[in-house]
Amino acid sequence: MDRRRFLIGLSSLALAGCEAGSWLEVPTRVYQPGMATGHALRDLKQLPEPQAVWCTDTLILGSGAAGLSAGWQLRRQGYRNFLLLSGPEWYGNGASGQMGEVPYPRGAHYLPLPSLASSHVREMLAEMGVLRGDPQALRPEYDEQVLVQAPDERVFANGVWQEGQLPQRGRSADSLAQQQRFLAQVARLKRQVGRDGRPVFSVPLALSSQDPQWLALDRLSFAAWLDQQQLTDPVLRRWLDYSCRDDYGAPCDEVSAWAGLHYFAARGGHAANGEDGAVLTWPDGLNPVLRHLQRALEQDGQQRLHQGTALHIRLEQGKPVVLCRMDAKVVRIEAQQLICAMPLHVLQHVLPTLPEYGYQRQQALPHAAWLVSSFGLNRFPEEARGVELAWDNILHEGPGLGYVVATHQWLRTAKPQHTVFTAYQALSRQGPGDARRWLLQANREVLYDMAMCDLRQVYGRMDWWRAAREVEITVRAHGMSTPRPGFLTHPGLRALRDHTGPILFAHSDLSGLSLFEEASWWGVQAANRVLGNAA
Incomplete structure (x- = not known):
């Protein structure tokens, strides 16, 4: 340049x-990853003729956390006949770049210590050698080079840096009291169990309690809940607003109260050699985890990964057929099973019959x-x-x-x-x-x-x-x-999460929370459904 x-x-x-x-x-x-491709898919009027035909048992569309996790689960369970098509950007939000000798993230840049509920993530990290010992231990040991080192966080306020995320200097007694009251409520919610015996907040989201008493939090915004709790201190609210923008891309008056509390109360990971609340990070963000999953797909020398983009998906005699552009060639891929591990705003252009699966475009988050x-x-x-x-x-x-x-x-x-x-x-x-x-x-x-x-x-x-x-x-x-109020009961997302058949869905969009653990969870769940059908 x-x-x-x-x-x-x-x-x-x-x-x-x-x-x-x-x-x-x-x-x-x-x-601008994927922008030109996405606009071309949106504006595509006529499908090109295929120049080649490929056949496979299972095709995975997407090389982000969901797609690579699906392939990882298939491969480690001994399933061999599958292909993965990358989409416009390898690794999606987990992509990275490099300037000189220094790599850097182009998206997701950390992973909280995974709780026991995120056993699939713990197993991935154990394979990498990042988690040492038993992946099911309450407090496993983590590689010191990956466990975030001190000083891990600081905040700039009034021209001065302070430790942590929330400024402490110069605050009134009432301001500090409101902070402690909020943190005490979060501590209680971390231990709270619904009437169905599940934790109220969990990662992955699918393992959270379905108790209506707690799901009612999804009917109001996080800001409205804070008002109800009389948590009005400007310093505290500014921090909570930052937290919602950081994880959900929107301020707390647009985010579901359930999601806002989930940000603080759902994490339950511990480390034998790190503090609670610590995170795992690499210079290039989460990209090393995704590269590990990619390598796992190719360990036996078979070429399963291909650069390309799906143009159109349909069923022919009950079997998925995908028209793909791979470099300058158009390929028709015939499969027995298809895992759609791409964002839903892209999938709606590639799968015209998506509304038949219960997801309407006008319902999109x-x-x-x-x-x-x-x-x-x-x-x-x-x-x-x-x-x-x-x-x-x-x-x-x-x-x-x-x-x-x-x-x-x-x-x-x-x-x-x-x-x-x-x-x-x-x-x-x-x-x-x-x-x-x-x-x-x-x-x-x-x-x-x-x-x-x-x-x-x-x-x-x-x-x-x-x-x-x-x-x-x-x-x-x-x-x-962005998980706005009502996202937990979103009928279209629920329909895609529950769907079984020759076309399966896997992406963090199914949860409404853009987290690595959520994306990889749905990838593993889709792979398990393929394995169940193949049994």
Whole structure:
């Protein structure tokens, strides 16, 4: 990418809540995974003729966490005759990039310690050597290079860094009391069991209690629940709003109260060598986990993975037939079983009969738009006073979601010379549709200035400019589904989750929560249904 001079200060920056910028000169590229392919599928009027015909027992569409988990489960159970088609982006939201010697995430960047309920994730980590010992132990040991190192989190408030996510300095007695009251309620909810004997909140979501008393939380917004609890402190509410935008891409007045509490109360993982609440992370986010699943599919030397995109799905004599574009060739793939492990907003264009499975397009959950912006640095910028640079760095009043440091887990006596800071931003100030229309019009200069919002506030313009050497801005126009009130009883999602037959569904969209554990759960469940049909 040629070097460009950026004149920043365009009126459209109001969407991001950013102040006007200044002249900067940094080589910048914009990466838009799947956008061109998705628009082509949406606008496709006539199907091309196939140039080849392939046959397989099972075809998996999608190489994100759900698709690779489905293949992983099939392969480890001895099932051999299946193929996986990647879709437009290998690994989906778990993709990564590299600047020089430093890898970085293009999406998901951490994994909370998995609880016993997420046994499928524990088994994956045990295969990788990340989890050591018995995967079913209450407190297994984890690889120190992956268990997040201190300082893991800090928050920037009033020009000073503080430890943790929630500022403590200068708060009133009432503000601190409300914080403690909320945390005490969360602690009780972590232990709460419904009348059906299940935990109220679980990961995966499918194992949560179905007790109507607790499902009623899904009928109101998280903000409304907080109002009912008289949790009105602005500092606390700003943190909870950040938490909803971080996990769901929307503020707490748009998120289900059940989902808002799930964010805090569903995690139950422990480590023998780490604190409760710790996370697992790699320089390139979750990509190493997905690469492990990919390698597991190819251990016997068979070529099961193929680069390509599905164009159309139909049933012929009760069997799935998929028309695919693979490089310059169009291939017809005939299968006995099909696992659709792609986002539902894509699937609705590929499977015209999707409404017959109970999912109506007008029922679709909203998908939040995201920017994931990685800055390759020649050196570490000068830090403001307070605690030292952490892995996750949050601005209490910033328009974005802060930034993570790719080299944080490199256990060395001195900092490496080069690093990558990856800044996250959910475009939640407008509705998802308006945000996507804005993204189609936004040029590189505007995207750059939006990506810089949090970093500029912390480091200033000139010091950052001297440190930065290149920038990649990843645009995820449909980054994640947002669990609005009523998502738990969404009839279309329930129909897809319960469906059995030659076409199966697997994606985190089925849960309404964009989490690795949810996506991999549905992948494993779909594979188990294939295995049951093959038995």
